[in-house]
Amino acid sequence: MLNARDILETITMIQQEHLDVRTITMGISLLDCCHSDPGRMCDRVYDKITRCAKDLVATGEQIEKEFGIPIIHKRISVTPAAMILAACEDRDAVRLANTLERAARACGVNFLGGFSALVQKGFGPGDKELIAAIPEALSETEHVCASVNIGSTKAGINMDAVALMGRVVRESAERTADRGCIGPAKLVVFCNAPEDNPFMAGAFHGAGEPDCVINVGVSGPGVVRAALAKLPEGDLTAVADLVKKTAFKITRMGQLVASEASRRLGVPFGIVDLSLAPTPAVGDSVAHILEEMGLERCGCHGTTAALALLNDAVKKGGVMASSHVGGLSGAFIPVTEDAGMIDAARAGTLSVTKLEAMTAVCSVGLDMINIPGDTPAEVISAIIADEAAIGMVNSKTTAVRVIPAIGKQVGDELNFGGLLGGGPVMPLRTESPAKFIARGGRIPAPMQSLKN
Amino acid sequence: MRAVITVIGKDMVGILAKVSTECARHNINVIEVTQSVLQDLFAMIMMVDISDSDVPFTAFAETITAIGAEMGLSIHAMHEDIFNAMHTI
Structure with missing residues (x-):
């Protein structure tokens, strides 16, 4: 049975001590959105994200009201974009970033993570194109977050990628200098990146994850x-x-x-x-x-x-x-x-x-x-x-x-x-x-x- | 489904009446009430059954919070599961 002290403790935590659920993040796999035609791929990406996450924000707000616990963010993480970009004949990563931005806006989430590449052991198809596009993508979009995994305990550290990311971080800042250098605030360079992280800017939906999943921070x-x-x-x-x-x-x-x-x-x-x-x-x-x-x-x-x-x-x-x-x-x-x-x-x-x-x-x-x-x-x-x-x-x-x-x-x-x-x-x-x-x-x- | 209504603020006449009237208006049954004074603050906790309520719980929670604001009180209606989750194993 609940006692008064416990109830008041919970109320005090929420009202005075900023207790909240920081984020409900829906992980969505985009692996089934691959297509050699970039236009078709972008359409599939948009459709899948907006289909899976259409009720995410409303459901989050409903839980927030019923339980009286603030849920600060509702967010989406997707398969590292470089993986699906690899299948395209014309790897236009900025176009993909803009598609992710449109999907994020349509769902009403405040960040979408997964404009990402995993290059700890070397660059695969799509990785270099995606990394090169990060500064422009972060400058053109508002809600899209990028991350690059450049090392792991198993693979060591890809120092070519490390050298590249130094330039990418700098260029991201230069491109957004008129907006308080916001670009690199949406870019994380990882070692041992987790595949189920719900927190931004480093969230992405790993290849070993199910089709769609709910993670909470x-x-x-x-x-x-x-x-x-x-x-x-x-x-x-x-x-x-x-x-x-x-x-x-x-x-x-x-x-x-x-x-x-x-x-x-x-x-x-x-x-x-x-x-x-x-x-x-x-x-x-x-x-x-x-x-x-x-x-x-x-x-x-x-x-x-x-x-x-x-x-x-x-x-x-x-x-x-x-x-x-x-x-x-x-x-x-x-x-x-x-x-x-x-x-x-x-x-x-x-x-x-x-x-x-x-x-x-x-x-x-x-x-x-x-x-x-x-x-x-x-x-x-x-x-x-x-x-x-x-x-x-x-x-x-x-x-x-x-x-x-x-x-x-x-x-x-x-x-x-x-x-x-x-x-x-x-x-x-x-x-x-x-x-x-x-x-x-x-x-x-x-x-x-x-x-x- | 049960919910917990908490009222915290300065003690005054009619708090219990006002909150329980609002519950009755929406067919919400009051199961248990405890009152205490913490330092000089009044704290009332009501356990209510909202299974037969005629309004969605979120709407009731908003109304009761607004009533509290009018009286200068902090009133919250929350699903009991949040307390059970936090305080029982």
């Missing part, structure tokens, strides 16, 4: 922080236990929403992604959780340890609460989307090198970091290579989403608005890795790949 940094605020004393074992219990509750709610959405839409349930995803709203910050544990400011010494504890406890609490766990599952540390991270970056406590260390113990990588506008492409490539190396060796997902702030210098601010937030341009090392990047080739898969 939960959130709730504010709830974890509020719980910790009630534990001013107590050792770190007690902190970890409290985070686990809170994560369990958050995830149970995500599981409920996921199974309801799956039932009502008649689409199989895939996974719940157990992530702490911050927003720029006050009280919804991962950095503030770390500070609540006892750090003066996020980024100071001790931050990596605190984050490791948090990330692990979130997973341990969440895993029992859900029947299937997947995606990224862990704490996110996007700088411009997190009020505490923004403050720490402005104060100079949080540096890109510290963030790099933090990515070794949490679920993602260098995320939403504004870098100087004159950063050369090879430096961006080297940042990607460093992150990919951390992911490859540790058998985990890492990613890079940096935004070259064209025309801006360290200390200037670049704002995107909305959930993407905004923040200061952060300094990078300026010595050149150009020769290393220009070597190209592949970094061989590490010993960790030989598990069989």
Whole structure:
């Protein structure tokens, strides 16, 4: 039987501590849309997406009202576009991106992910055309998100792709310089990309996934922080236990929403992604959780340890609460989307090198970091290579989403608005890795790949 | 199907009457009511049966929230499953 304290706890979590389901993401396979004629292919893509996802937004809103739990995003992920582009005689990737944009608008979702290529071991048909089209596609569309997987524990790191992606990130920023360099905010470069990730900008629908599937991403940094605020004393074992219990509750709610959405839409349930995803709203910050544990400011010494504890406890609490766990599952540390991270970056406590260390113990990588506008492409490539190396060796997902702030210098601010937030341009090392990047080739898969 | 109505705000005359009248108007049966005062805030929790309600639950939830807003109270009607999911294993 429910008791009053439990009911009020739930209400407080939702009303005051920003508890929400961050996203319901419908994964849709486009493999049956392949056609040698690009026009026919685009028609099939549009028809399939709008058919599968026609009720997605309405159903999400219905669940939101009935259960009283905010569901912030309804989104779509599709098969990596390079895979279906491969079948075309004329591989016009920008036309495909515009088709995805039209489909996203028709369904009313706020992002569609999957303008993607998986090139960790080399370029297949369609991959180079798609990657070359990313800057133009991100500039012409509003809702389409791109991602490229350039490395994995099994395959090593494709350094030719790394070199290419440095230039693509830069060009994406240059093409959208008049719109706050929004292009690269919709582009993620992955190592060990998950195939069932519901979070943008890196969501795509992997080749091993079913035809159509519902994945849900939960959130709730504010709830974890509020719980910790009630534990001013107590050792770190007690902190970890409290985070686990809170994560369990958050995830149970995500599981409920996921199974309801799956039932009502008649689409199989895939996974719940157990992530702490911050927003720029006050009280919804991962950095503030770390500070609540006892750090003066996020980024100071001790931050990596605190984050490791948090990330692990979130997973341990969440895993029992859900029947299937997947995606990224862990704490996110996007700088411009997190009020505490923004403050720490402005104060100079949080540096890109510290963030790099933090990515070794949490679920993602260098995320939403504004870098100087004159950063050369090879430096961006080297940042990607460093992150990919951390992911490859540790058998985990890492990613890079940096935004070259064209025309801006360290200390200037670049704002995107909305959930993407905004923040200061952060300094990078300026010595050149150009020769290393220009070597190209592949970094061989590490010993960790030989598990069989 | 059961739902939970929570009322949080400053205590005043007629809160229970107003909320239960709205329930009765839509053939919603009140099963259980608990009241408590948290610090100086009034908190009332009603368990209701909405199986025979004559309006869709989402519409009722919007109406009851609006009534709360008029009285300066935070009123929410939510499906009971959200609480069961979160607090029971």
